[in-house]
Amino acid sequence: MKQKIRVLIAKPGLDGHDRGAKVIARALRDAGMEVIYTGLRQTPEMIATAALQEDVDAVGLSILSGAHMTLVPRVLELLKANGQGELCVFVGGIIPDEDARLLRDMGIKAVYGPGTPTSQVIADLQQILQPA
Amino acid sequence: MKDVASQIRQGNRLALSCLLTWIENENPEGRAALDELFALTGRAFIIGITGPSGSGKSTLVNRLAIQLTGSPQTPQSVAVLAIDPSSPFSGGAILGDRVRMRDLMEHPEIFVRSAATRGALGGLARAASEMVLALEAGGFDFVLVETVGAGQSEVDIACLAHTTLVVEAPGLGDDIQAAKAGILEIADILVVNKADKNGADTAARSLAAMLEIGADAAGLNREEQVTWKVPVLKTSALNDEGIDELVAAIRQHRTYLETSGEWQRRSQIRLDDLFERLLREKLFAEWKRNIQNRKYEQILGEIHTRKISPYQALKQFRA
Ligand SMILES: Nc1nc2c(ncn2[C@@H]2O[C@H](COP(=O)(O)OP(=O)(O)OP(=O)(O)O)[C@@H](O)[C@H]2O)c(=O)[nH]1
Ligand SMILES: [Mg+2]
Numbered sequence: 001m002k003q004k005i006r007v008l009i010a011k012p013g014l015d016g017h018d019r020g021a022k023v024i025a026r027a028l029r030d031a032g033m034e035v036i037y038t039g040l041r042q043t044p045e046m047i048a049t050a051a052l053q054e055d056v057d058a059v060g061l062s063i064l065s066g067a068h069m070t071l072v073p074r075v076l077e078l079l080k081a082n083g084q085g086e087l088c089v090f091v092g093g094i095i096p097d098e099d100a101r102l103l104r105d106m107g108i109k110a111v112y113g114p115g116t117p118t119s120q121v122i123a124d125l126q127q128i129l130q131p132a
Numbered sequence: 133m134k135d136v137a138s139q140i141r142q143g144n145r146l147a148l149s150c151l152l153t154w155i156e157n158e159n160p161e162g163r164a165a166l167d168e169l170f171a172l173t174g175r176a177f178i179i180g181i182t183g184p185s186g187s188g189k190s191t192l193v194n195r196l197a198i199q200l201t202g203s204p205q206t207p208q209s210v211a212v213l214a215i216d217p218s219s220p221f222s223g224g225a226i227l228g229d230r231v232r233m234r235d236l237m238e239h240p241e242i243f244v245r246s247a248a249t250r251g252a253l254g255g256l257a258r259a260a261s262e263m264v265l266a267l268e269a270g271g272f273d274f275v276l277v278e279t280v281g282a283g284q285s286e287v288d289i290a291c292l293a294h295t296t297l298v299v300e301a302p303g304l305g306d307d308i309q310a311a312k313a314g315i316l317e318i319a320d321i322l323v324v325n326k327a328d329k330n331g332a333d334t335a336a337r338s339l340a341a342m343l344e345i346g347a348d349a350a351g352l353n354r355e356e357q358v359t360w361k362v363p364v365l366k367t368s369a370l371n372d373e374g375i376d377e378l379v380a381a382i383r384q385h386r387t388y389l390e391t392s393g394e395w396q397r398r399s400q401i402r403l404d405d406l407f408e409r410l411l412r413e414k415l416f417a418e419w420k421r422n423i424q425n426r427k428y429e430q431i432l433g434e435i436h437t438r439k440i441s442p443y444q445a446l447k448q449f450r451a
Contacts, residue, residue, distance in 0.1 A: 003157050004223070004248075029224035034248050039231035046237040050230060053244055055149040083146050 005033040005129050008056040010047045011040050012075065013065040020092060020114070021062040027118035028125070044071060048078035051087065057129050058088040058109075060121075068095055072103055088128050092116070136161070137168035140270055145243060148270045152245055155262045166262065169269035174399060176211075176268040177386060178275045180293030182255060182315065185281025187301040188325040190214065190232035191369035193278055197233075199379050200274050201241045209241045211272040213264065215257045217280045218248040225249075229278060243272065255279040255286025261406045264292065282315055290318035291405050294398050295385045297378075299323045300339060302331030316342060319362055321381050327366035327374060340364045360388050423449070 009025045011018050018040055025035045036054045038046070051059050059079070063071060072091060079087055091103060092112040100111040110124055133139075136154075139147035154162025181189050181196075197210045214229035225248035236242045245267075247257035256279060257263065267275050279289050290296050298319035303326070316322070322343065324336040343362055363381050367374035389395035420428060431448055434440045440448075 004250075006153075025226050029219060029226050030222045032222045032224045034218075034225045034227060036230060036246050037226055037228045039228075039234070043238075046234075049237050050244075052146055053149055054246060055146075055153045 005058070005125065006036065006054060006056045007033050007058045007060060007125065008036045008038065008047070008051050008054060009060045009062065010038050010042045010050065011062045012042050012044060012047060012071045013063055013067045014041060015063075015065040016040060017064055018062070020064070021060075024060060024062070024092065024118055024121060027122060031122045031126075033125070044074040044078055047075050048082055048084075051079060051084055052082050056087070058090065058125055061089065061091045061093075063091060063093040063095075066094070068093060068103065069099060072108065073106060076106060076108075088125070090121070090124070092121075137165045140165070140169060140266075141172070143271065145270075148243070148266065149245070151266050152247075152263055155266055156247065156250070156257070156259050158259070166265060166269075170265065172271075173265045173268040176264075176272050176275045177295070178264060178277065178293045178402075179382065180277050180279065180289035180296040181299060182279040182282045182286070182289050182296065182318070183299035183323075184283065184301075184304055186304060187281075187299045188369045189278050189281075189299050190229040192297075192299060192323065192325055192367060193229075193276055194233045194235050195367075195369050195372055195375045196378065197236050197242050197274075197276060198239065199375050200276075201239070207241045208273040209271065210243075210274045210276065211267040211270065212236065212242070212244040212276045212278065213257075213260065213267065214244065214246045214278045215255070215260065215280050216246065216248060218250050220251075223250075243267070243270070249280060252288075253286070254288030255282045256288045256292065260288075261292055261402065261409075285314055287314050287318045292402050294389055294395060295320045295382055297321045297323055297382075299325050300335060301326040302329050302335045319343075320360070320385050321378070322362055322364045323378065324364065324366045325369055328368040328371055332366055336364050336366055359392055360385070 007028055009021050011021050025037050028035045036050065036056060038050055061072065061075065068091060079085055088109045090110040091108055094114060095111050103111055109128055112121060133147060133150045136147045136151050140151060151162055151165050181193055183189055193212055197212055200210050201207045216225055216227045216229060218225045227246035227248060229246055230244060233244055236244050247263060250258040252258040264275050277289060277293060279286060296318050298315055322339055324332050324339065326332060365374060365378055365381060367378055431445050435442055435445050
């Protein structure tokens with residue numbers, strides 16, 4: 001059986017809009033990936049636990065609440081504590097350029113603004129995760 | 133990851149998670165680790181949860197898993213394997229059962245893994261049986277397996293689980309009367325979930341009636357019928373109602389299994405099934421490798437053009 005790319009799509013924080021997360025989940029499925037979708041209002045702890053139990057290759061965080069500068073570092077910290085510091089983590093949402101740069105410095109692989117074509121996310125993931 | 137088997141024995145969850153991936157991918161390292169761990173399996177109580185899509189299986193598992201962990205002083209551990217279908221077009225999948233299992237996410241005694249069917253049609257993931265072995269080796273006392281939303285033919289779970297719960301619910305559109313014969317036959321316990329909604333009593337009554345007809349018709353099962361009468365229980369997973377009674381029924385069924393010899397029989401069926409599948413795959417692969425160059429494709433072509441029937445084609449091959 002061919003290896004499948006497994007991606008966790010999670011929505012940390014308190015905003016209740018998961019349309020974007022669902023659109024990306026469906027697009028990744030249609031690109032042949034297995035998407036673990038966990039629903040709204042996930043704490044960083046829940047996200048890190050899910051990433052560990054599901055042994056995903058990538059974690060996508062959808063954040064519209066503006067709390068990305070507190071949520072993202074916390075998720076990264078927990079992943080690292082669990083021995084998954086190397087995971088590919090990407091963020092989607094309304095993120096100012098300056099913050100996007102800081103997030104990348106922390107190790108976030110990509111930051112996607114509203115309107116990013118899903119094909120780009122797919123292409124990036126395939127490129128980052130393709131077996132060496 | 134190095135030395136996964138010994139890390140799993142020491143309770144490392146990341147190692148377990150990694151092994152589950154290897155098993156799903158039919159990776160030789162996964163098989164080697166299972167070789168080492170196999171002696172540790174066979175102790176967990178495997179409970180299957182099946183039933184139509186949307187009947188509340190995941191929501192019920194969320195309640196059930198916590199209840200099964202028991203008292204915090206002497207907790208039992210619970211693994212959940214939650215299965216959703218792969219898309220037949222892309223091969224991808226959206227695995228969404230975790231959405232309804234929020235309370236399990238941070239419970240130290242509970243481990244949840246989602247799996248896609250990857251082409252299997254019986255309601256389970258292709259490698260479900262082996263994944264359960266890995267979870268058993270992880271030391272869990274209970275392994276709960278949620279199948280894909282099942283209509284009537286997705287009954288593989290009955291050959292994997294010790295106890296199978298069939299979860300129905302009122303108001304799913306299709307009339308409960310529409311005899312879902314296959315799926316009712318595999319029930320050890322019938323659950324009518326969403327008891328908070330109208331129609332639950334009617335649904336429970338008609339299911340109980342159908343069970344009786346089924347039991348009468350299946351003369352073969354007379355003996356089992358005497359010792360185990362499939363209970364019909366009402367739950368509201370949403371409101372956390374009826375879960376104690378459900379757990380009590382599950383424990384009763386386990387006692388029944390153990391005292392009747394069924395426990396052992398079911399535990400063996402599952403291994404027989406797994407071994408037979410592996411053997412069939414291996415023999416087919418070897419046989420195909422050994423037949424003459426392109427003969428297989430050639431004969432398929434003759435079937436396509438209706439030159440020979442599939443039966444005639446069979447005769448051209450020797451074992
Ligand atoms: N009213 C009511 N709704 C419930 C109950 N249990 C679950 N639901 C709802 O029913 C819907 C489906 O629940 P799930 O637990 O996802 O059902 P499922 O059987 O796991 O669905 P699939 O995995 O897709 O087959 C959700 O909206 C739940 O909130 C219940 O006891 N009462
Ligand atoms: Mg479900």
